[in-house]
Amino acid sequence: MYRLAQTFLSLTDAERAHTMGLRMLEIAYRTGTTALMASKAKLMPIRALGLTFPNPVGLAAGLDKNGEYIDALLALGFGSIEIGTVTPRPQDGNPRPRLFRLPKQRAIINRMGFNNKGVAALVKNVQRARRKNGLLGINIGKNKDTPNEKALDDYLYCLERVYPLADYITINISSPNTPGLRELQSEEALRHLIGNLREAQERLSYQNQKYVPMLIKIAPDFDQDTIGLIARTLTDLSVDGVIATNTTISRTEIEGAPHADEAGGLSGAPLMEQSTTVLRRLRTRLPESIPVIGAGGILSGADAVAKMSAGATMVQFYTGLIYRGPELISECVEAIRRRRDAPTSNVVSPGS
Numbered sequence: 001m002y003r004l005a006q007t008f009l010s011l012t013d014a015e016r017a018h019t020m021g022l023r024m025l026e027i028a029y030r031t032g033t034t035a036l037m038a039s040k041a042k043l044m045p046i047r048a049l050g051l052t053f054p055n056p057v058g059l060a061a062g063l064d065k066n067g068e069y070i071d072a073l074l075a076l077g078f079g080s081i082e083i084g085t086v087t088p089r090p091q092d093g094n095p096r097p098r099l100f101r102l103p104k105q106r107a108i109i110n111r112m113g114f115n116n117k118g119v120a121a122l123v124k125n126v127q128r129a130r131r132k133n134g135l136l137g138i139n140i141g142k143n144k145d146t147p148n149e150k151a152l153d154d155y156l157y158c159l160e161r162v163y164p165l166a167d168y169i170t171i172n173i174s175s176p177n178t179p180g181l182r183e184l185q186s187e188e189a190l191r192h193l194i195g196n197l198r199e200a201q202e203r204l205s206y207q208n209q210k211y212v213p214m215l216i217k218i219a220p221d222f223d224q225d226t227i228g229l230i231a232r233t234l235t236d237l238s239v240d241g242v243i244a245t246n247t248t249i250s251r252t253e254i255e256g257a258p259h260a261d262e263a264g265g266l267s268g269a270p271l272m273e274q275s276t277t278v279l280r281r282l283r284t285r286l287p288e289s290i291p292v293i294g295a296g297g298i299l300s301g302a303d304a305v306a307k308m309s310a311g312a313t314m315v316q317f318y319t320g321l322i323y324r325g326p327e328l329i330s331e332c333v334e335a336i337r338r339r340r341d342a343p344t345s346n347v348v349s350p351g352s
Helices: 002-009 014-030 070-074 119-128 148-162 181-185 187-208 224-236 269-285 301-309 319-324 327-341
Strands: 046-048 051-053 057-059 080-086 099-102 107-110 135-140 168-172 214-218 241-244 265-268 292-295 314-317
Touching (some): 002 014, 014 070, 014 099, 057 327, 070 080, 080 119, 080 168, 107 269, 119 135, 135 148, 148 168, 148 181, 148 187, 168 187, 181 187, 187 214, 241 269, 269 292, 292 301, 301 314, 301 327, 319 327
Parallel strands (some): 057 080, 080 135, 135 168, 168 214, 241 292, 292 314
Antiparallel strands (some): 046 051, 099 107, 107 265
């Protein structure tokens, strides 16, 4: 069923296909036919971030920006899904076209620009969701017209509103599609932003009588020294976890391909090696108490295992779902299960 839908959607504009695909998924969920395309992933509970995930394979942020398809996406078999990125106020994002397929490279370039309906709309959608069989992460960002010196206000605004509803929260400071956003990953800006958000997290934990872990999503476009600096800063701030990585601005892996010159973040297979290198370097520099979720370039079970071998506690994908469909979920779960159950001598140690 997914292959039929994929063939149909490939004939239309990428962004329109994105919207149509989600609506088709919602119809399948509401009519009880999701099973025709859902993953056959078996339970593989994993304890991380103080939470128990049904399996270690999650949906990365960006597919469902407004939390409109939570139950339909969870029904596919993910252990968790991450919605957003959401901003305090609604915003249209960047001008179209802003989403480009590179099918031969199994990649996507996007410069969406945090298009979303605002945090108030997302909160209403989350409150309506049944949220069975998986955990929910909410990814938050700042509005495009908010200057960096006031970015903290935007993140605090979103954090306070999604905190009671989220299983975990991700701070997005690494999208390449909001001007200046990645500057928040510099040491001084990072300490100011995350330090204040950690204080708010403690306050909200007391007010809501529950602790919601907060993760930081970083970019893949860093050298070893910068990764070390980020790791040291996040360690000092005692963050709950890190997602490595977001999309890349590099075009090294797709030179000469159609759309390669389009501005935006590159995701999919060409990102795999770069993002896994960042993950491995980050893992060796962070204490074991800070888990890392591996994202970027997963299109097979072997890719998921490579992330785990590099030190990931769990994995996420988005572009892989577009190209491979829900079968990729079970493929990754089973590949990770085989790695876990394999003799120790056959398993590559994290950070190797």
